[in-house]
Amino acid sequence: MSFSVPSYIRDSYTMLCVCPTRLEFAAMEGALDEVHPNIATTGRDKNAYTLGQIGRHNIAVTVLPEAGHGMAGAVVMQALNDFKSIRFGFLVNVGGGIPSGDEYDIRLGDVVVATPLGTSSGVVPFARGRVQANGDFEQTKMINKPPQVLLEYVHRLQSKHLREGHKIDQIVRGMLGKFHIMRDERFENPGADQDLYFQNAYEHNGARGCATCDRTRLVARLPRAAAPLRVHYGKIGSSNTVINSAAIRQTLHQQLGVICVETEATGMMDEFPCLVICGVGDYLDSHKNSQWHPYAAATAAAYLKELLSVIPPSNNNGDRFLNSDVKKGLRHGEKELHTRTFHSLST
Template identity: 45%
Template sequence: MEHGEYTVGWICALPTELAAAVAMLDERHNPLPQDSHDHNNYTLGRIGVHNVAIACLPSGVTGTTSAAIVASHIRSTFPSIRFGLMVGVGGGAPSAKNDIRLGDVVISKPDGTSGGVIQYDFGKTVQEGRFVRTGSLNRPPTVLLSAVNTLQARHRMDEPELTKYLADMTLKYPKMQEDGTYPGPQHDQLFEAQYNHQEDDDTCASCDRVHMVSRSIRSDGDSAVHYGLIASGNQVMRDGVTRDRLRRELDVLCFEMEAAGLMDDFPCLVIRGICDYADTHKNKRWQPYAAAVAAAYAKELLCVIPANQVVRTRAIGETNAQACE
């Protein structure tokens, strides 16, 4: 394989997300040489008919700027990349309208004037201390949005392939058995927004169940897929009241920390497995499963995109150069 044969750039931020991404490959390829200025560590392989270059953010370094740097290196090392996928975990913003549960998947999708991702912490403070968000981010490429519509339609008729891909992952990598196993509704606890976590540990054993939000148990236990706006910023969202306020103001489904650094210079779709509710009760119990189910959706998406559609899509470098003319 050569650099020019890779057309998909897959970015993740955490080791658990990287492991899930690599586990979804149908075939792994040998490493290729890269420029000394490119500090990314790539895993190369194939999913379906597409050759994929996977890169992870540096250990302990998150946020929009770090994601933008990783994306710029992918573009320079693999000049034929047509589009990107930002795949990993995120904090859900459930509501009466959107019954988001832990282990669900949220996909960025344009709505109105937004391209699918809103940088909620970018703007200016005006009179009376009001914060006004400025600017907008680009939407994902048409080839990805078409594939999203195809999957939405398919999932109305048939079950998603997520469970199958997770089973394949655990069969191929037995050590990932726990990552691919749904933790169970007993560990999915949503508390009232204003009720804070009671102890400095990783469980909610000391939290008062009186303040839990009552929700019906899903009969099938499968992960649901939600499509809509994703909020992106440089700080971890860990407050239920702020989460709900921004959910109402921006009509977002989840919160994450990297996508806003990518959308304008690295056209991509954002895929987030929900691992917490972006409040003080967040912990890492659901991270491996949420990362795996997000990666499984990314694989299902790539498998519905024909190779000729990708070939007809301009490489990211060509698109950016044309925009600057």
């Protein structure tokens, strides 16, 4: 990553990436090919940005100042006001994976991309709804789908991966090669022997880490011979609370079909029809810890970098901008009334 000499104006930036914490923010900064000088601020500026370039795209990267759906929405609206030429938006986050046999053989460090399936927008905000008299949870929420043209580029990259494989590992190694301190901050792959996926009924024993957990209670999984990291496409659940229960994890998958859960998309997609990209940092169970989170942030950032390589640059003619669509209430994609019922999560 080098500093670019040319000066830029706010309208030069056509991509926006929002990061929930400094972990994802650092990973995205590491993924930049160039860092641009800061643009002079105005009295109305409330967000902090790192500006730069990935491939042929100028991108603004920002981080939420604190957790919470209300704050995420405010940051996004401010960003769209600050950069009025944004074509596509992205949320790069660390999430919890929900493996499901051979269909979704999800492992720590993998990447999950929220993808519309049927009538689903790809993001399931199960944290909003109401509990019915029978104890079932009814979810009713308006959801924005990402722009269809952006999804077409996602499909293009997916096809490329089927032919040629992905470059996520290569991109992460490039980050670590340029920024050696990222190794000290644990952005490196912890190794397959540290990927511990325990049986649903086996609870953590309370000690820090899983050094004393019973390894005979691990779920038997074949080692990955070729590509150790995979990209999965499907539904991502969005919660406003941290989940560390294998029982709840399985309920979410069985009744809602989600394969990953994160905690910021709901608050953002109210105003920001973005593509949600999650690196898998844990399994949402009682064994949850942060060991894999830095690497998961790096793999999610690397996926976005590779995705941008298949998106052509703006031609400045006929481009649709998220800012104008939000103001018109069109929000660049269809809004979906997403109603689902599943059993209470008090399991």
